[in-house]
Amino acid sequence: VGALLVALVPRLACAALGEPESSIAGDLQHLKGSIKSTVRSNYRVHEIQLPSGTVLREFAAVGGNVFAIAWSGPAIPDLRQALGRYFDVYVTAAQAKQGTRRHLLIEQSEFVMQSSGHMRAFSGRAYLPQALPPGTSVDELR
Amino acid sequence: MRNVAPMVAAGLIGLSSLAFVSCGGGGGGASVVPTPVPTNPSNVVSVIVDAGPNGPNNSSVNTLYTTVTVCVPGSTTSCQTIDHIQVDTGSYGLRLLASVLTLSLQGTMASNGNSLVECTQFVDGYSWGPIALADIQVGEETAASVPVQVIGSSTFATVPANCSATGTAEDTVAAFGANGILGIGVFEQDCGSGCAPSTTVDNSANGFYYSCTAASVCVGTTVALNSQVLNPIPLFTTDNDGSILVLPSVTAPGTTTLTGSLIFGIDTQSNNASGSETILAVDGLGDFTTVFNSQTLTQSFLDSGTNGTFFDDAALTLCADPNFKGFYCPAGSQPFTATLMGTNNTSITEPFTVDNAQTLATNNPTFTVLPTLAGTFSTASSSNTSNTFDWGLPFYYGRRVFTAIENQRTAVDTGPYVAF
Numbered sequence: 172v173g174a175l176l177v178a179l180v181p182r183l184a185c186a187a188l189g190e191p192e193s194s195i196a197g198d199l200q201h202l203k204g205s206i207k208s209t210v211r212s213n214y215r216v217h218e219i220q221l222p223s224g225t226v227l228r229e230f231a232a233v234g235g236n237v238f239a240i241a242w243s244g245p246a247i248p249d250l251r252q253a254l255g256r257y258f259d260v261y262v263t264a265a266q267a268k269q270g271t272r273r274h275l276l277i278e279q280s281e282f283v284m285q286s287s288g289h290m291r292a293f294s295g296r297a298y299l300p301q302a303l304p305p306g307t308s309v310d311e312l313r
Numbered sequence: 314m315r316n317v318a319p320m321v322a323a324g325l326i327g328l329s330s331l332a333f334v335s336c337g338g339g340g341g342g343a344s345v346v347p348t349p350v351p352t353n354p355s356n357v358v359s360v361i362v363d364a365g366p367n368g369p370n371n372s373s374v375n376t377l378y379t380t381v382t383v384c385v386p387g388s389t390t391s392c393q394t395i396d397h398i399q400v401d402t403g404s405y406g407l408r409l410l411a412s413v414l415t416l417s418l419q420g421t422m423a424s425n426g427n428s429l430v431e432c433t434q435f436v437d438g439y440s441w442g443p444i445a446l447a448d449i450q451v452g453e454e455t456a457a458s459v460p461v462q463v464i465g466s467s468t469f470a471t472v473p474a475n476c477s478a479t480g481t482a483e484d485t486v487a488a489f490g491a492n493g494i495l496g497i498g499v500f501e502q503d504c505g506s507g508c509a510p511s512t513t514v515d516n517s518a519n520g521f522y523y524s525c526t527a528a529s530v531c532v533g534t535t536v537a538l539n540s541q542v543l544n545p546i547p548l549f550t551t552d553n554d555g556s557i558l559v560l561p562s563v564t565a566p567g568t569t570t571l572t573g574s575l576i577f578g579i580d581t582q583s584n585n586a587s588g589s590e591t592i593l594a595v596d597g598l599g600d601f602t603t604v605f606n607s608q609t610l611t612q613s614f615l616d617s618g619t620n621g622t623f624f625d626d627a628a629l630t631l632c633a634d635p636n637f638k639g640f641y642c643p644a645g646s647q648p649f650t651a652t653l654m655g656t657n658n659t660s661i662t663e664p665f666t667v668d669n670a671q672t673l674a675t676n677n678p679t680f681t682v683l684p685t686l687a688g689t690f691s692t693a694s695s696s697n698t699s700n701t702f703d704w705g706l707p708f709y710y711g712r713r714v715f716t717a718i719e720n721q722r723t724a725v726d727t728g729p730y731v732a733f
Contacts, residue, residue, distance in 0.1 A: 222518045224507045243612075243700075245507050245598070246520040247434045251478035258478070265437040265481045273403065273619045273703055274690055275437040276639045286436045287623070287690050287701050289403035289616055290496065290503060292598035293436065294700060313700065 188240055188255050189299060192231035195219075211311075213304040214238070221248060225293070229253075230312060232304045239298035239312045245291045254297060257282050261297070356552040356578050356585065358452030360560075362571040362682050362706070365490050366397040373490045374674075374681055375620035375706040377558075379575060381407065381495060382450040383416060386458040391416060392450075397492045400558070400575060401618035402716050403599075404496030405503040406542035407449055408433065408462040411442060412485060413492045418445035420468075421460060423524030423534045424510075430469050430525045431462050431542065432476035433503070438483045440464040441472045443525075449545045451495070454577050456548035460540055464489075471529035475520065494618070495545075497556055497575075499599050499729035500719055502541040510535040547718055552578025554721035555728060557585055558617060562711025565646070565666065566673050567683040571710070579715055580724035587725040590715060590732040593655030599729065603702035605651040612701045613653070615714065615731050619705030621686040622665060624651075631689060632671050640670035640688040651702065655730065665707075684710050 187194055195206075195217050204219040204227070219227040225244030231237045242248050251258045261284055264277040275286040275295070286295030296312055303309075358379055365373030377400045384392035393416045395409065420443045423429045433440040442464040449456045465484030472482065483489055496503065508519040517533045522541070525531040547553050560573035576585045593601045595614075603613035605624055621640070626649075632642035641647075647667045654660040668685035677683070684707045690699040708714070717728035 222515065223520050245504070247436075247479050249475060249478045249520075250480065251474070262481050273436055273616060273705075274623055274639065274688070276690065285691050285699065287699060287703065288436060288612070289599065289614060289618070289703075290405060290434075290498070291500060291505065292600055292612065292614070293434070294612060295436070 187229050187237045187253050188257050188297060189236055189238075189302070190255055191236055192217075192234070194255075195229050195231065195237065213306060221246070223248075227253060228313075230298075232302070235304075236302060238302040238304070239296060241294075241296035241313050243294040243313075245293070247286070247293050247295070254284075257284075257297065355453040356576055356582055358454075358575050358577075360400055360558070360573050360575045362560075364570075364681050366486050366492055367490060369679070371487070372681055373620070374683055375686060376490060376681070377560075377617050377706055377709075378491065379451065379495065381493070383407075383409070383414075383418070383461070384448040384450070385416060385418065386446050386448050388448075392448075395492050399489075399491035399494045399618060401494050401496050401616075402498045402558070402714075403614065403616035403618040404494060405498050405500045405544045406461065406496045407447075407459065407493065407545060408440065408442075408464050408496070408542070409493040410484070410486050410489060410491075411463050411466040414463060416447075418447050418461075418463065420445045421540060423522070423536070425524050425534065427524040427526050428469065429534070429536065429540070430523045430531060431503075431521055432473070432479065432523065433462060433464070434479050434520065435483060438480040438488075439472075439476055440483050440489075441469070441476055442466045442484065443469055444540075444542060449548075451545070451575075452577070454549045454552060456545040456550075459545050459548055460542050462542050464493075469525055469529050469531075471531075473523060473531040475518075475533070476523070479520070496542075497544060497546055497716065499595055499716060499731070501544050501547055502538050503543075504536070504541050505538070508536050508541060509538050544718065546577060547721065549577060552581045552585070554581065554723055555579040555715060555717040558709050558714045558716070560709050560711065563682050563684045565668055565683075565685045566677050567680040567685075569679050569681060571682045579717055587715070587723060587732070590713070591659055591661040592657065592726050592730050592732040593653060593659060593661075594657035594726070594730045596656050601656060601731075602654040603651050603704075604654065605649070605702055610700055610702045613703070614701075615704045615708060615716075617706050617709055619703050621670075621683075621688050621705050622667070622707050623688050623690060623701075623703040623705060625689055625691050625699050629667065629689075632669075634671055637671045637674070640686065641667050642669045642671050643667060644669070646685070653704075657730075663704075663708075682710075683707075 223246035230239040277284040284297040429444045523531040524534040557576040667687040715732040719729040
């Protein structure tokens with residue numbers, strides 16, 4: 172168990188949002204998921220099936236960085252891993268509580284996060300508005 | 314069968330304090346009834362919308378509470394009655410804040426013999442704490458030796474990284490807005506088969522359940538269905554197929570407090586018979602479909618634990634004041650209709666109204682009941698972004714809402730379904 176905890180620490184550096192597309196491999200390993208990748212017009216979607224039953228999608232510009240993540244399913248994914256350097260932004264904003272435990276809305280110029288749902292049915296997403304590939308609609312990110 | 318008389322007496326103390334809170338809040342100018350008389354049928358417990366346990370300066374809004382008695386399993390004397398337990402049809406099982414629990418409850422063990430501890434996920438954070446067994450009494454209904462969660466226990470103060478990775482800790486009454494939560498939604502367990510042992514997949518990294526040593530070294534674990542935190546209703550000796558929430562209607566802008574009833578059982582007694590209600594069957598996540606503004610929102614749900622009506626409408630003005638961020642602030646009352654569709658292809662059209670959240674709160678500072686309070690999941694700049702319509706507590710005002718639990722057969726259908 173001690174070795175496991177130690178092993179987790181360096182992998183936290185392999186975060187996804189805002190990181191190169193290659194970092195998704197780190198997510199996959201850390202989250203113990205299986206992956207399916209599809210190409211859309213100007214980005215790739217990497218769909219990670221998590222052991223919890225939740226699906227985590229990571230949106231990466233071709234040859235570029237992950238600009239959005241989205242999830243849906245019975246559990247919220249490991250957001251420290253998936254949000255990477257934006258995890259602290261999320262936690263700080265969540266502590267300044269708005270609304271209810273069923274919804275979260277964080278809207279900053281460079282980071283947007285929406286999360287909703289109830290026990291056994293969660294969905295949400297986070298994206299970097301300034302990093303969206305040209306022609307990409309926010310509605311596609313789900 | 315144990316003697317329940319002392320627990321009934323304890324329950325009456327709880328009801329008495331609820332009534333006092335109601336009158337103290339000045340609810341609707343109703344006459345004061347100093348001594349509660351136990352005239353209710355045995356399957357009814359009083360519920361109230363009020364300012365909550367954090368007082369008028371940190372008041373809850375549209376938050377429904379009841380009183381629950383917990384006992385050491387088998388004991389009729391080692392019991393504690395706790396008020397301001399939130400009534401939540403959007404979760405499953407009883408959770409108590411360790412800071413209000415004076416009773417010493419025996420913790421349960423994971424399959425490896427270490428302590429079973431849970432990371433309960435909410436959208437904006439998590440609640441960490443051990444699972445313990447308690448006899449639960451709500452009104453006069455009892456369930457024996459039920460797994461419950463004790464949130465914020467000092468016994469397992471170290472939160473595993475994988476749990477804290479889901480957000481910020483919610484383990485105090487201040488953060489929770491309640492002394493605990495009574496989850497009475499459509500499912501039996503708080504996690505279900507995704508956390509249970511399986512011969513085909515490894516469910517140990519389910520994110521909910523951990524086995525922890527005394528030194529708080531924790532690893533993910535599977536938990537048999539009947540050892541997970543359980544919705545107590547199916548474990549009641551009678552009236553165990555579901556529940557009905559009955560709340561009076563409220564005209565906008567609202568009122569200071571509201572009292573109603575939580576009736577246990579569906580079609581088990583004369584006071585809980587199914588009638589002409591519309592039945593909406595729900596899917597494996599507990600959701601149905603809402604059609605609103607030409608959007609088909611397949612992850613929609615009824616939830617007494619949400620304090621407003623939440624949906625996305627890019628044309629509706631959001632509040633500019635940061636204190637009301639995420640709520641709608643239209644210039645005047647806005648009427649809408651939406652259609653709710655069950656997985657059984659039954660549908661019903663629902664009218665609702667949205668008022669300016671800031672005006673509601675500012676003009677009515679003592680109101681805790683605001684039926685036209687509504688908010689958004691996303692932003693005004695992006696339409697059609699969520700797949701969800703969350704019908705919160707305002708939906709429940711002025712009607713009887715049935716919640717039929719999975720695998721339970723009522724006179725008219727089999728759960729999971731909601732009906733109204």
